[in-house]
Amino acid sequence: MKIPLTLNGEPRTIEALADTKLMEALRKEACVDVKCGCCRGLCGACAVLLNDAPVPSCIVPAAAARNCSVVTLSHFKTLPVYDDIDQAFRQAGVELCGYCDAGKIFAVYSLVTRQELPKREEILPALASLECRCVDENLLANAVIYARALRTRREKKDKNVR
Ligand code: FES
Ligand code: FES
Structure with a gap:
């Protein structure tokens, strides 16, 4: 079809x-x-x-x-919204091995997009469903919080430029 x-x-x-x-x-x-x-x-x-x-x-x-x-x-990696996540991962000390990058990056994107002030208690259960050998969930939760802050800052900056 x-x-x-x-x-x-x-x-x-x-x-x-x-x-x-x-x-x-x-x-x-x-x-x-x-x-x-x-x-x-x-x-x-x-x-x-x-x-x-x-x-x-x-x-x-x-x-x-x-x-x-x-x-x-x-x-997705060509979009500005990915730069926020990439920077947040570095800030939080999240290192991906390449195996499940898409799952991790899109999970963070989804949380950052849905909530303006994501809370750790909501983030951790949302990330728990992903099997991963490498990344500590607490570091990943920090990355969600940093990525949201970076995105808010970028969006404000974009608005002021217009
Ligand atoms: S290959 Fe699809 S979730 Fe693992
Ligand atoms: S980042 Fe290595 S298995 Fe998930």
Whole structure:
């Protein structure tokens, strides 16, 4: 079947069978930054933004992306909002090994986007569902708080420039 969508900001129509997962369909479109890890929806290696919300593309059917926006990590990294997160990770001492970067980065993005003043008690449960061998959840929670502050500062600066 044909699935029209917006992929990394560009209109596109992808081909997939009814049982094709989004990860497989995206990798066929040369989005090799969408990685396969556990293939069970647990690790975040395959995470993408589907209509601005993180999803594990290894378990989401490709058909769910019909008429939606899909953003993969390599494109996300070109956006100013990623610079806030990258700086926050450095500030918090979060070091990603490369395996589940997409899951971690999009989870932080989602928290930062949903809440203006994210609280540690809300952040920790939201991050707990991601399996990860490397990153301490407390450091990651700090990164969410720093990223939100950096984003607020950047948005204020952008407004004053206009
Ligand atoms: S590969 Fe999809 S969540 Fe692990
Ligand atoms: S950063 Fe998650 S496994 Fe390494």
